[in-house]
Amino acid sequence: MNSRNVAKPIEILLVEDNPGDIRLTQEVLKEGKIRNHLNVVEDGEKAIAFLQRTPPYEQAPHPDLILLDLNLPRRNGLEVLKIIKTDEFLKAIPVIVFTTSQSEEDIISAYNLYANCYITKPIDLGQFIRSIKSIEDFWLTIVKLPSE
Amino acid sequence: MNQPMLETGTILVVDDTPTNLEVLFDFLNEAGFKVLFAEDGESAIEKASYATPDLILLDILMPGMDGFETCRRLKEREVTQSIPVIFLTALSETVDKVKGFTLGAVDFITKPLQYEEVVARVKTHLRVQTLARQLQAQNARLAHEIQERQQAEAAIQRQNQRSQLFAEVTLKIRQSLHLDDILQTAVTEVQKILQADRVLIYRLWSDGTGSGVAEAVQPGFPAVMGQVFLEEVFPVTIRQQYRQGQVRKINDIEHSRETSPCLVEFLRQFQVKAKLVIPILAKEDLWGLLIAHQCSDSRQWTDFEIELLQQLANQIGIALTQAQLLEQEVLQRQELARSNAELQQFAYIASHDLQEPLRMVTSYLQLLERRYKGKLDADADDFIQYAVDGALRMRTLINDLLAYSRIGTRGQAFEFTSCMEAVACAIANLEVAIAERGAVVMYKDLPNVQADPTQLTQLFQNLISNAIKFADEVAPQVWIQASHQEQSWLFSVQDNGIGIDPQYAERIFVIFQRLHNRIDYPGTGIGLAICKKIVERHNGRIWVQSELGQGATFYFTIPDRGEC
Numbered sequence: 001m002n003s004r005n006v007a008k009p010i011e012i013l014l015v016e017d018n019p020g021d022i023r024l025t026q027e028v029l030k031e032g033k034i035r036n037h038l039n040v041v042e043d044g045e046k047a048i049a050f051l052q053r054t055p056p057y058e059q060a061p062h063p064d065l066i067l068l069d070l071n072l073p074r075r076n077g078l079e080v081l082k083i084i085k086t087d088e089f090l091k092a093i094p095v096i097v098f099t100t101s102q103s104e105e106d107i108i109s110a111y112n113l114y115a116n117c118y119i120t121k122p123i124d125l126g127q128f129i130r131s132i133k134s135i136e137d138f139w140l141t142i143v144k145l146p147s148e
Numbered sequence: 149m150n151q152p153m154l155e156t157g158t159i160l161v162v163d164d165t166p167t168n169l170e171v172l173f174d175f176l177n178e179a180g181f182k183v184l185f186a187e188d189g190e191s192a193i194e195k196a197s198y199a200t201p202d203l204i205l206l207d208i209l210m211p212g213m214d215g216f217e218t219c220r221r222l223k224e225r226e227v228t229q230s231i232p233v234i235f236l237t238a239l240s241e242t243v244d245k246v247k248g249f250t251l252g253a254v255d256f257i258t259k260p261l262q263y264e265e266v267v268a269r270v271k272t273h274l275r276v277q278t279l280a281r282q283l284q285a286q287n288a289r290l291a292h293e294i295q296e297r298q299q300a301e302a303a304i305q306r307q308n309q310r311s312q313l314f315a316e317v318t319l320k321i322r323q324s325l326h327l328d329d330i331l332q333t334a335v336t337e338v339q340k341i342l343q344a345d346r347v348l349i350y351r352l353w354s355d356g357t358g359s360g361v362a363e364a365v366q367p368g369f370p371a372v373m374g375q376v377f378l379e380e381v382f383p384v385t386i387r388q389q390y391r392q393g394q395v396r397k398i399n400d401i402e403h404s405r406e407t408s409p410c411l412v413e414f415l416r417q418f419q420v421k422a423k424l425v426i427p428i429l430a431k432e433d434l435w436g437l438l439i440a441h442q443c444s445d446s447r448q449w450t451d452f453e454i455e456l457l458q459q460l461a462n463q464i465g466i467a468l469t470q471a472q473l474l475e476q477e478v479l480q481r482q483e484l485a486r487s488n489a490e491l492q493q494f495a496y497i498a499s500h501d502l503q504e505p506l507r508m509v510t511s512y513l514q515l516l517e518r519r520y521k522g523k524l525d526a527d528a529d530d531f532i533q534y535a536v537d538g539a540l541r542m543r544t545l546i547n548d549l550l551a552y553s554r555i556g557t558r559g560q561a562f563e564f565t566s567c568m569e570a571v572a573c574a575i576a577n578l579e580v581a582i583a584e585r586g587a588v589v590m591y592k593d594l595p596n597v598q599a600d601p602t603q604l605t606q607l608f609q610n611l612i613s614n615a616i617k618f619a620d621e622v623a624p625q626v627w628i629q630a631s632h633q634e635q636s637w638l639f640s641v642q643d644n645g646i647g648i649d650p651q652y653a654e655r656i657f658v659i660f661q662r663l664h665n666r667i668d669y670p671g672t673g674i675g676l677a678i679c680k681k682i683v684e685r686h687n688g689r690i691w692v693q694s695e696l697g698q699g700a701t702f703y704f705t706i707p708d709r710g711e712c
């Protein structure tokens with residue numbers, strides 16, 4: 001069990017440009033057991049700014065988990081992933097690639113850039129909920145994450 | 149003169165003293181000769197010219213023109229010079245026999261005449277004469293033959309030379325399929341062969357104008373390339389002649405009756421003194437002209453040169469046609485590549501961009517269902533159900549379409565593949581369906597073929613899956629066999645299912661074509677379309693033989709490329 005869940009909520013960064021998916025993720029996480037705080041940015045550039053705390057994200061929290069879409073405006077998901085995994089202060093944060101792409105190329109590229117796991121967004125709502133729940137269970141409950 | 153019988157010859161006797169002549173006449177006549185007489189040199193020459201006797205007996209001592217002089221004159225004249233002359237001389241006369249022989253006499257007979265001797269000598273000389281003539285004729289024939297042979301040899305040599313030049317140039321022309329290269333090679337080579345000052349390929353455009361498209365010109369003479377010429381340079385009538393393949397040859401522009409003053413004026417600006425124009429026909433239309441100019445001087449164009457150029461113009465025409473075909477093919481290939489790229493882009497769009505909104509529709513419909521089911525009225529629940537179904541089916545269609553388009557674009561290289569393994573793999577993938585239906589799949593002695601292993605498995609899997617799906621009440625049975633044809637393997641996948649009406653035998657291979665309703669036989673109608681695409685990618689053919697209620701047999705071929 002993660003000791004921090006008593007003191008303060010888990011900080012999750014969702015990098016996602018589709019409002020439908022953002023809302024869906026929010027809805028599902030709302031139903032979850034774990035106290036969490038979902039931060040959302042809509043493109044790759046904002047994600048980098050958020051993580052590196054450059055304006056207007058000087059006050060941004062250091063996320064415990066990142067949900068990263070690949071098809072993003074400006075800087076795409078793989079570029080963001082590369083920056084995260086080559087940054088001394090960021091590379092320990094688990095990055096879950098959460099995307100519609102089923103392309104073998106994207107999967108290989110993501111793992112080569114040290115994505116922690118790759119999940120294809122299920123079309124079926126039931127499976128979508130299960131996926132988010134699994135992420136919650138595994139990454140926020142079972143796994144021991146580094147403290148800040 | 150042909151004389152099979154010596155005795156039929158004509159003898160001219162020239163003597164001013166007719167004393168002994170009567171007897172001579174009788175002797176000669178008896179021997180079969182026709183005898184003419186002349187009493188002096190003048191009339192002898194006249195008669196000899198007129199009657200051309202076979203032999204002349206000529207008395208030396210005659211009043212007026214003597215025998216020697218008469219002989220000299222006879223030998224001067226073409227008609228009489230070859231007639232043998234025998235001099236008649238009296239024993240008492242002291243004559244210069246050497247002079248007689250020098251003048252061309254063949255013999256001397258001494259008077260008084262021994263008539264048998266005369267006839268014998270005459271016969272001998274006539275035979276000699278005949279033999280000489282035959283020899284001469286033979287010599288002439290031989291000389292003629294030799295001349296003919298030399299001419300033939302020269303002709304062959306010219307032909308060889310032309311063939312060689314032609315072959316060399318043709319080879320060079322054919323080495324390229326690029327239009328500009330072909331034309332440039334042609335002018336360069338023709339210029340070298342002819343040693344002409346300018347060789348030009350002139351393109352006649354459809355609007356009547358024309359321009360040089362390739363040129364080889366000796367230094368010091370102006371270039372024609374780059375100038376556009378108006379229609380009057382080659383007016384319609386001239387074009388018509390060229391279209392019929394006519395060649396135009398002018399050896400000397402300044403002194404030719406064929407050239408109009410304005411043409412001479414026109415040609416002068418390019419210093420043309422002689423020209424040879426050969427039409428280039430491509431696909432039976434006048435494409436342009438192959439033109440040779442001599443600028444340094446007038447020039448006698450030889451038949452050899454004209455023929456060579458005609459042959460080359462033909463070759464250029466063929467090369468042009470080929471180049472045009474190639475250009476078309478390249479364009480078509482580019483077009484095909486472009487449309488393939490578009491299709492790939494489409495596949496990408498289908499996999500990513502279409503799925504995104506579709507997922508939204510599905511997810512939120514399901515969220516609606518989850519949170520509001522039973523809270524709205526029964527109709528609303530139904531409507532939501534239909535919408536969810538439709539969205540899910542669309543998802544399947546998109547995935548199928550993607551799978552279909554990937555056969556061509558994401559195929560792996562062919563390798564030596566075991567069909568036994570491919571079928572085993574397909575059966576393993578279908579394990580659940582096979583168990584559910586209690587199906588039996590039988591196969592044995594399947595060969596190894598050059599194929600994309602993944603696609604080969606998918607091919608068998610789709611066919612087996614179909615065979616199981618379209619089954620009657622009885623447990624499905626599937627037989628898979630292969631037999632070797634001339635250059636390929638023929639595979640058959642036979643089932644005991646519901647069969648197919650032969651009128652739909654073609655249609656079932658078309659993408660998204662279905663023959664049955666979705667409730668009894670679910671599916672999008674992609675399976676056989678994928679099979680067809682896989683088989684075609686392997687250069688094979690696929691078809692079905694079936695009757696309704698009689699089961700179906702699917703056949704497909706895969707070329708046997710051996711193990712390499």
